[in-house]
Amino acid sequence: MPPGHFDLFRQRFLSAVAAFAVLAAMAAMPVELRAQGMLASVTIICFALAAYFGGGYGYIRVFAVLLTVFTSTRYMFWRVQETVPFDTPVNAVFGLTLFGAEIYGYVILLLSVFLCTDVIDRKPAIAPLPADRLPSVDVFIPTYNEDEDLLEITIRAARAMDYPPSRLSVHVLDDGGTDQKCNDANPEKRAAALARRKALQALCAQTGATYRTRAQNTHAKAGNINAALPDTDGDLILILDADHVPSREFLRRTVGYFVDDPKLFLVQTPHFFLNPDPVERNLGTFERMPGENEMFYSVIQRGLDALNGSFFCGSAAVLRRKCLEEVGGVLGDSITEDAETALELHSRGYRSAYVPRPMVAGLAPETFAGFIDQRMRWAQGMTQIMLLKNPLLKRGLTLPQRLCYLNSCFYWFFPMARLVFVLAPLLYILLGVQLVNANAGEFIAYGVPHVVGALLLSATLFGRVRWLFASELYELVQSVHCTAAIFQVFRNPRTPQFVVTPKGERLEETYISKLALPFYWLTSLVLLGEVVGAVRLVQDPTQAGMMSILLVWNTFHLALLLGALGAVYERTQRRSNPRLRRAVPISFDLGGTNYLAATSDVSASGLRFNAPREALEELAVDQLLVLDGSRVGRRECARLSVLIESIWETPDGVSVGASFVKETNDQWRAALAFAYTRGEVWSEHQLSRSNSTAILNQIPFLFGQSVTNAVAHMKALLRGPKDAMEKRAAGFGRRCLLVLDRRLVGTGH
């Protein structure tokens, strides 16, 4: 460990504890409501000023964070001291449940503050160039059922990474063609496995990768990786999911850390997604709203890294073989084997690093069901780690590391908390359950600053990478299914099974996800709450204050549920290779003339570019064209072979859609180099989204998209039975005509 590291951690931790103690002492002071009301007003003004003048990692950020902690701590003291109901068993049970959810939120708030107020900005460690000083690297690409076309891109991009070929090996670990699968009792499955094995073997032969498989499908991905360990010998292991295409610079920017620090076991990099996740796609927010995982990879992992707590995320990461072998390979007690392995290695004193530059581009789950499958796995896995490994008590971890893992695991209890928050106001509105012993004035004086502060904290810590209320929306869409999954783990921590997240699916038509039903129930309940609440507001003016507050809260949930309904209405997606907006100057020769053009978007399979109007006469669909894309900085892109698919006239010239021709290795290299040259491209895309919309415009946009897509969903829902009736009517009509026609024919008409 570099000298003084522990001291740095300790100073940071102790200063946080001391600051919290001061804040808690101030927050614990009970005062009369009038004074608290004044404090609430001043607090909200301070929040507004901090939001306006803040930004960056300076004094105002720290002040805003401290103010939020103070306000929320004060709120929690008030809740504990004065508001938890014990007058009836029903009120006590539900009141304590709500309070428990709030405690969860408070703990997460504190952990977020500790981890993310000041994050690390690592010095780059570029790998030394002399090959003999470079560690050897095995690239493992575990695969199960991914499309071969998808795999081919990943394999070729891995092979094309900027690293001495003698020090680089690419291995495809096929779990879809194991001996077990190839000997399946079901002949169809057996045939499919055999075909897959054959196809991947051919692909590996073609691309220069090594095909590997194993006898049994045990322990899913972890077992697949561990099975390859004895047969490989690279000093480092780069693990890539089948859809995670690395940029050329990946190893050059990660291997250097292992050279500098012999105790480093992991360098993790962000997962960048080329395509929208189901929520982004179905709500139409991909181009404007930062992706859901950006908060984790842009801020939280950096915060974890500052405390030597960044953990392995399963892909886009390099591990030191020696460390892996010391713990017996990738661990498999939980279904988030990646985090579990990192926990074990951290507890043995090894260090990790996080490089926040996106250098791997992958695919987010396409369907809502796939998205939920993935999240359920993460929720279950992290819950398993909490229950089976208990990071708080695990020997060998530093105190900051325990907090890091506590944050990472405890965070996944959010589905339960979110459901409690949705149902809490309904308990009062519909059933009269008194969850909180407080009147409206007290709630406004204590609760409003807390809520505003939590929003401001989110904006302060994550504002560039997470829109207001986006967290709540994502939490809600995951809440129902993930809650059930978590309860399953509590019942038996060892039962969850690893489920491969489907990638590269195509959505040929728009349809309602099969997971939509719970959201119908929730929306109906919340709507009922709105109606009943409004009636009670009018009929019982003595309770108007509290009822108004609960109706506002309920209305907020209704807005979120509209977003959820929009999110479960699956929109078509015909491309399996998503395109990224990118403007790169290119040129081509046609008819003796050199034309200058610029791309508008690029994917692994093709591009679109804007050419001068004069080129229109020379261009034709199905025409082969060679583009000079060397301005991306890669010589091999000087001859980029494309096949023209579409030509449109635009006011500025001609827009041409083309697909890469990838028949030779050179053509492949050129295409991949053009599409996946540098991580800056992806960073720029992220940056464009983070700065795209002012904070006050985010809410109307998100709400507008939620309403629009929820209405479309409802229309589709209503159209479903109507379409079925029309089909039946049409079928009946046709049969009638047929009978009539036969009779008419029979009668000679």
Next chain:
Amino acid sequence: MFLIGASSAQDIDSAQRVQRPQITSTALGGDRYRVVAPLSELRAAAGPLHLRGARASETISVPVAPGVSIESARLRLRHTGSLGMMDARPHLRISLNDSLLAQLQTPRAATTTAHELGFDPSRLRGGYNSLTFEAIQRYTDACQDPNAAELWTEVDTLASEVELVYRRRAFSGRLSDLDQLMAPGLGGAESLAVLTAGESVSADQLRWGALVVQGLANRMRYRLPEISHVAARRAARPAAYASPAPMLDPSGLAGSDVVLVGTFAQLRPFMAPAANAQRGAYIEIGPSPADHTRFLLLIAGETPAEVMRAATALGLINFPFANAASAHIGALDIPDGYVPAMDNIVHPEQTYSFADFGLATTTRAGLTPNPIELVFDAPADFWVAEESEVVLQLDFAYGAGMREDSVVNVTVNGLFQRALSLSEAAGGLVNNYELRLPARAFRPGRNRVSFEIALAARQTGECAFENDRNLLFSLRDSSTISFPPASRFVELPNLRLLGETGFPFAGANGQPFAVRLTDDAPETVAAAWTMMARLGQIHRSLALTADFGFGEAPRGLHTLVIGARPELAAAGDEANDLTNAGFIQVSSTSRGSPVQSRVDLSALGGNGLLISGESTRSHRRLLAVLTAQSPHALLEATRDLVAPSRWSQLDGRAAVWRPDADAVATQPVGETFHAGDLDRAQRASYVFSSNAVGWIGGITAVLAALAGGLTYLSRRLRRADPRQTKHPPT
């Protein structure tokens, strides 16, 4: 805008020079007296007596002292009725002790009409007599709305009065008759002379006198006799009749009841020779040698402690005196900390039934019956947290067939708090109905929880038969009231608190305090005893914990200094300094803007002054000074002050009043201090709540300092971390 000018005490502005009618007593010669009592002085409520509705009544208590023979009785009445009523049928029925006294046709005139009614004095009895005014009112012969606005009669209680001419009977009472002798009745004790032996008054004598006057005044409840101090002198000849002190010089004692207090050594010159053998704590009652219709109470003992014991026994209202003229008081086992306060002072974290406060099960009937009131006293230094609640568990019943909007409104000290809905058509019998009231609705001192009953009949209207016999509400005395935890904490100075609770000089909370006189002039001593009597009456308490004396008070006690202005230096510099601070009078100009003027109090003229502030010698202790320009003026001013009309105006930190005006000028509170035992957290909460701006400023400053420190530390850590770049994160 405030204008500060200097003026003298003579110029204290008294806005109202209104002379309220008082109960007056005139000697007619011999043992005959005339007493005239305006109805306003016999009635708790202020203002005229208003009788509304088709049938309304109110009863006034007329107390009559038992030791008098009434020779004639008259009722002078001024009243009028609404012009909207009919001519002949509305009338006023006046009853005395439930039997008809007179019927008067209700005059319908723009002004009141006077009537004078003589009645048989034998209808009056010793003790409380009920004088009932019942108005029967109509505006039409046909069906009428019983609640019509036109149906009212008003009796001018200032101009209406009861006049009695009575003869005092020769005194023949016993010690067991003390309560009756001191009952607040017309013709009762109006003047009390307290005699001590010797030319000067000792601290012990001061103390005995105070206890004795308190004991007697407490029996009188709300009225005070005129108290005077006389140095006892031996008569040349014994009294012509038996008396506990036949050798007492009667001069100056005619017309007064007399108390003679001291050790046997001091009093034997005045006592009958047969009494020389008396030993121990001793009390005797008999005719005064100055007036055989008045009593003389002898309080004596061998030692000062025995005199004290006898005086204390006299002060204990429930003390079981035998039916005898004298009594020896044996060991008086008063536990430490026992506070002999009779009135209902509640304690925190206690539950009381309504019966504990003397509220028996009560039924009210009719449309708008009189409210049911629960009255109790909260300790003067009663401090509760904002969220605390007083919980009532009510047992009540109500009639059937009432309209759904029948309610009982619960008010606390006149402010509406909650309502009980009496909506069951079949009536209801409700037990343990919980009602939570904010504890802050209650205040130190007297509190009144009113159950204001508003019952509605199903049938109403002019020609509808209105059955009001089902309009019933009963509140049972098994109902309880529970008080939350409370701390002892109070902000001083606060003359309003002094007036309402006597704090901190009533002794009702058992805390010691000091009373210091500047001199032993008879008027000064009498003023002190008058003030102590008034303070004791609030809770019917005895100042057993008071430290009486002359000169400077000991440190660490709340102190009441009484003395003439020129003599104040004798009680220490701080009393002088307090008075020298002057009096800031705030009055309004014709345009409504306030004007302040500073009044120099070095010469008080005919004014009385009561001023208070934090003692400079004893931190968090109150120093109050009662003074006037001379001992005579002091006594007159004190007697004026203790009259209910002025006493109820006490407020702020200082009060000034004139003998010829009812109004009391008060100075608002400036600097305050706190007395009590709040723990640190509660005290901090109180201070922060009272100074919210400062509290919030402090929080902001701490947050700002923390943020600065953490930002600096963060930068230092970043520079020291070899992993990090030197620039701040992005």
